[in-house]
Amino acid sequence: MKLSIGAVTEPGSTRINKTGSWRTFKPIIDVEACVGCGMCSMFCPEGVVYEVEDKYTIDYDYCKGCGVCAHECPSGAIEMVIEEK
């Protein structure tokens, strides 16, 4: 890919910027403990926690590891673990 003059791009180019690389701690959902309440998804400031068949999953390409989901989960089903890089 050649760079454009002035960094002008097609719309939606922010997707190229995989902000998941900024993460220090990674949220891991314990699917067994998850009650499917959706609090994690509602509170996620990045909007990267999705419902999949009554449970929840995280898009790690863009999750910055802020830990809000783990803090809000009423079932304690989300653990923040140090990211291995």
Added chain:
Amino acid sequence: MKIMEGSHAVAEAVKACRPHVISAYPITPQTHIVEEISRMVADGELACEYIRVESEHSAMSVCVGASATGARTYTATTSQGMALMHEVLFNAAGLRLPIVMTAVNRALSAPINIWDDQQDAISQRDTGWIQLHAEDSQEASDMIIQAYRIAEDHDVLLPVMIGMDGFILTHVYEPVELCPQEKVDEFLPLYEPTQYLTPKNPLTFGPIVDPSMYMEFRYMIHEAMGRAKKKIMNVASEFRDKFGRYYGGLIDTYEAEDAEVLILAMGSVIGTIKDAIDELRADGKKVGLVKVRCYRPFPAEAILEAAKDAKAIAVLDKNISLGHEGALYTDVKSVLYNKGPLALGFILGLGGRDITKSTIENIVAKAQKAIESGRVEEESEFVDLDQEVL
């Protein structure tokens, strides 16, 4: 040829360039430029959007937005207003928008002072704007037309600011020749943007760029600055062919060929220096001038070529990098390092202090003393300081 105010000569040149959008906020001593342009728009002489704003930050932001749609844009400011534009100036350059601005030169607060020096433009040195400096009203006017040609060139695509000393040039009445509209139209074709905002073809201007690519974009601006050097010289020559006036390319020289002492400066003080040189030459002193027309990109090669045979070069700064020395002096020394004449730095004319012929003669005497002794005693000094009040 008409006798007119410098500000109005600039306004007439802006009109002849047929800008689509102008946005500005009035501030002394820039006011007469934008006042005259707004009159032209109100009277139907100039068909363009004149957008009134509440600050210079907004004026430059309007120019950025308008330029991104492919419009030819203009603004003017000075001093505190230029400082308020600071962060937007980086954006205009980074987005590669060919905005043209008259940077009327004035001192910065505090203490508040509305008179001329060049601290405001010098303090915008690293924003990525091409920075030209005019010697007189005629050049400040003609540089507008040249600036659009330079800025809009697809090999350059950078904004241009034209330094014009406040009051000394903006408010002076002197004979000026205006460029006929049909010749300006031939010289300056319509701006053809390479990419622009339109609802028909949405684009993103100003995305975040992470560490993997940011440096490459800075490099691209730097490279464009390098290409601009040749363009500035070519446009000056083409302007001469079309309109019969020439002020030099990146630099100009006066009586410099056999000069032992060279004076290097920029802006309206050039006229005073030329008069002083005429008198010094009449006394048999070999003194010459290097006029810096283009401050960024810095004309390193041209200055070295002009100065290589001189014995001393006196650099005049109407600015100061507080805690070090004048900005031009630092740049000139870096160019001459290990290969040029002795270099002396003089800080003068701050906050509108007059620079007279006798000031120039004293500076030349100091340079001659340095030549005789073979060394520079005081690298950088303030000129005409009133020691009694200190």
